[in-house]
Amino acid sequence: MSKPDISLIIPAFNEEKNLPRLFETIKNQDFKDSLEIIVVDNNSTDKTAQIAKKLGARVVKEKIQGIGPAKNRGCLEAGGEILAICDADNLLPPHWLSTIWKSFSKSKKIVAVSGSIFIFGIPKVISCLCWFFYLFFLKILKRLEGCNMAFRREAFLKVGGFTKGVKFGENIDISEKLKKIGKIVINPKLFVYFSPRRYQKLGLIRGILPYLKYEIGFFLTKKTKILKKAYLPPVN
Numbered sequence: 001m002s003k004p005d006i007s008l009i010i011p012a013f014n015e016e017k018n019l020p021r022l023f024e025t026i027k028n029q030d031f032k033d034s035l036e037i038i039v040v041d042n043n044s045t046d047k048t049a050q051i052a053k054k055l056g057a058r059v060v061k062e063k064i065q066g067i068g069p070a071k072n073r074g075c076l077e078a079g080g081e082i083l084a085i086c087d088a089d090n091l092l093p094p095h096w097l098s099t100i101w102k103s104f105s106k107s108k109k110i111v112a113v114s115g116s117i118f119i120f121g122i123p124k125v126i127s128c129l130c131w132f133f134y135l136f137f138l139k140i141l142k143r144l145e146g147c148n149m150a151f152r153r154e155a156f157l158k159v160g161g162f163t164k165g166v167k168f169g170e171n172i173d174i175s176e177k178l179k180k181i182g183k184i185v186i187n188p189k190l191f192v193y194f195s196p197r198r199y200q201k202l203g204l205i206r207g208i209l210p211y212l213k214y215e216i217g218f219f220l221t222k223k224t225k226i227l228k229k230a231y232l233p234p235v236n
Contacts, residue, residue, distance in 0.1 A: 005033040006097060007080030007153075011062075011070035013042045015088035016051050018195075022088060023055045031097035039088075040074040042066070066167030067146070075156055083156055087147040091120065091193035099190045100150045111182030112151035112175070114144040115190030122196060135188060142184045146171035148192045155182060169227040 008026070012019065019039070026037065039052035041061045049059045062073035075083050084100055086092060103113040116135035119127045138145060149171065159177035166173045178184060 002034070004036040004080040006031070006035050006082045006084055006101065006150075007075075007078030008035060008037045008097070009040065009071060009074030009078060009083060009085045010038065010052075010057070010088050011040045011042055011067055011074065011085075012044060012048050012052065012088040013065075013070075014044045014046045015048050016044075016046045018089040019048065019051050019055060022086070022090060022092070023057075025090075025092040025094075028094050029092065029097045030094050031101060033101065035097065036078065036080060038074045038078055040070045042070040064167075068162050068166040068168065068170035068173070071170060072162040072164075075153075075161060078153065081153060082150055083153050084150040085147070086192055087195070089195040089197060090147055093191065093193070096190065096192065099187060103185055103187050103190065104150075104152065107183070109183045110152075110185050111155035112144055112149065112178045113185045113187055113190060114138060114149040115187050115192075117145060117148060117192055117194035119196050120193045131191065135186065139186045142175065142179050142186070144171045144175045144178075144184065147194060148190065149174075151178060163227070166227045173227055 010019075010022070029035075037057040039048070039057040039059050041049045041052070041059055043063060043065055049061075052059050058077075060073055060077045062070045071085055074085075082100060082104055084097065086096075100113060104110055116131045116138060118131050134145075137143070144151075151174070155178055156174075158181060159174070161174075162170045163173050163177075175184065
């Protein structure tokens with residue numbers, strides 16, 4: 001069997017309600033080349049695995065709880081030339097996969113691409129402002145967005161994947177490693193629709209604080225141990 005052009009990795013913990021909606025947007029992609037979809041079941045207690053299989057995904061399991069280990073498992077299992085990652089509660093615009101593919105085709109020096117997010121379920125003006133400021137932040141730091149990123153499989157393996165023990169802030173970890181071996185591109189056309197459910201459940205301050213804490217900690221120290229101390233419990 002020939003290898004797929006893109007492998008789409010979706011980490012999932014109790015996502016039976018969100019997967020059908022995400023897969024509807026995957027089905028509507030205008031990308032015409034070969035694609036494999038891998039759902040990483042991260043100790044779900046609902047029907048996540050069964051639903052993912054029914055929707056056409058290959059399901060792999062990761063027993064170590066955390067978004068970092070789940071993404072690492074999916075990427076190591078994947079066979080595609082390009083590894084793309086989104087969250088189970090994202091919605092993808094029709095051009096998402098094709099934009100990723102076109103971005104890499106521009107230069108072999110490009111090892112990773114990413115973009116900003118639009119938050120759905122909030123006023124459009126606020127969502128657009130969030131997209132703009134987050135895009136600016138990503139461009140300045142050359143940082144990959146965790147639920148909207150892709151990299152060459154060859155580059156991922158070359159840097160050793162996500163650092164073992166990093167359960168949260170894995171996007172910071174992989175960004176710092178990949179930028180040492182090639183170019184990271186932040187493409188304004190590459191965006192996903194992002195669920196605000198964490199902030200709805202925990203509140204804005206409690207939802208954002210862990211991200212700020214470890215972003216600032218890593219920025220000041222550049223030490224991966226900062227990320228290894230972090231853990232953000234999943235929100236159903």
